[in-house]
Amino acid sequence: MPIVNIQVTREGTSPKRKSVTAKEKAKLIAGVSQLLLDVLGKPLDSTFVVIEEVALENWGWGGLPVPEYRRQRAGKKRSVK
Template identity: 60%
Template sequence: MPYVNIKVTREGVTPEQKARLIAGVTNVLVDVLNKSPATTFVVIDEVALEDWGIGGVPVTEFRRQQAAGG
C-alpha cells in the first residue's frame, strides 16, 4: 500500500495539474513496483512560501539570489 506525499509551494497549482501528478505518480508505482492503483495513495500538500526554505533562507530570498546570479 504505497503512500506518496508531494509538497509544492502554494503558487497556483491548478486542479488539473494536481490530477496529472496523482495519475502520473500512481502509474509510476504500477509500472515500476507492480502496485495496485486501488491501494496507492498520493497526497499533495501546498506550502506557503514563507514556510519553505532552501539553503538557509526563505524561498523568496533564494529565488532573488538565483535571479541575481548568486
C-alpha cells in the same frame, strides 16, 4: 500500500496563477500511481497520493527563507558579468 507525498509551491508561475489546478492535481495523482504500478507492481487501488501546496513563506533553501535566497542568488548572477 504506498503513500506518496507531493509538495508543490503555491506561488504559481504567473501573477494570475496562485495554485495548482484540480486538473493538474488529477494528472499528478494518475501519473504517480501509474509509475508505482509500472515500476513496483503496486495496484492502483492500494496507492495513496497526497498533494500539499506550500506557501512561499513556509519553505527555505540554502539555510534561508526562499525569497531571501533568491534575492542573494540574483545579486550574485548580476555581479558575475
